[in-house]
Amino acid sequence: MSRQASGIIYDIKKYAIHDGPGIRTTVFLKGCPLDCWWCHNPESRNPEPQPRGTMRPVKNLPLLQNDRNLIGNEVTVEQVMEEIRKDAMFYEQSGGGVTFSGGEPLLQFDFLHALLKAAKAEGIHTIVDTTGYTSYHHLEQLMPVTDLFLYDIKLLDDALHEKYTGVSNRLILDNLKKLDQAGASILVCVPLIPGITDTEANLKALARFLLENTSLREIELLPYNNMGEHKYERIGMPNRMGHKSIQDEDESQQKKKIFTQKGITVLAD
Numbered sequence: 001m002s003r004q005a006s007g008i009i010y011d012i013k014k015y016a017i018h019d020g021p022g023i024r025t026t027v028f029l030k031g032c033p034l035d036c037w038w039c040h041n042p043e044s045r046n047p048e049p050q051p052r053g054t055m056r057p058v059k060n061l062p063l064l065q066n067d068r069n070l071i072g073n074e075v076t077v078e079q080v081m082e083e084i085r086k087d088a089m090f091y092e093q094s095g096g097g098v099t100f101s102g103g104e105p106l107l108q109f110d111f112l113h114a115l116l117k118a119a120k121a122e123g124i125h126t127i128v129d130t131t132g133y134t135s136y137h138h139l140e141q142l143m144p145v146t147d148l149f150l151y152d153i154k155l156l157d158d159a160l161h162e163k164y165t166g167v168s169n170r171l172i173l174d175n176l177k178k179l180d181q182a183g184a185s186i187l188v189c190v191p192l193i194p195g196i197t198d199t200e201a202n203l204k205a206l207a208r209f210l211l212e213n214t215s216l217r218e219i220e221l222l223p224y225n226n227m228g229e230h231k232y233e234r235i236g237m238p239n240r241m242g243h244k245s246i247q248d249e250d251e252s253q254q255k256k257k258i259f260t261q262k263g264i265t266v267l268a269d
């Protein structure tokens, strides 16, 4: 298999309704350059297949069961397309399509690019869910075959960004500005991590950044989800977040207001 025609994925989610418009298939590519304290997919971070520990194997997808003891399988573009095609009827009826997520899917740029080209050639709506921590040249090359970028912004304070994700936010914010100026379709997504990203200071700084530096006037707020907590122990990684409760409805409304008061629409998940 050539590297260009194959890559490593660790999951495929069918009938996804929170990864963009309509009913979608979400393909999770392995590997991430960030190291977020709150990561709810810690099994995505290592770019290579890794021991499964006590984590359960992924559903009943033969494509992901080359070796049931490992998380992550090398698969070809055509194998992934076969899986995507099975639900083409649902995409047409619901305005859905395919979402490529991670980890950071651009870490496997050639594989991702080939998947996007193949999906577009079959008229399937495409989304790339990215951290933005990547080369702008690569983002630019994906534009013709990407209908929408889901672009994660976490923290505006660079020192805090570095502390909680392991990297500076400068490249991420610069790439967002450039991608917006180039006319890409982008939805900024903000994970609401209690006491870290969901503070009034951070959300206000983000609203200001968008208004002053981009044409983007819609965002999505992603409520904290503690369902990944158990995975750390199962794959033998330390959980630096400990246990955090999810936000209640009142808190979520207050966070939304920070944006709506400034004319930024908060889309429902």
Ligand code: SF4
Residues within 6 Å of the ligand: 032, 033, 034, 035, 036, 038, 039, 040, 041, 042, 044, 045, 102, 103, 104, 131
């Ligand atoms: S960017 Fe996403 S996948 Fe990567 S470490 Fe952060 S939360 Fe995990």
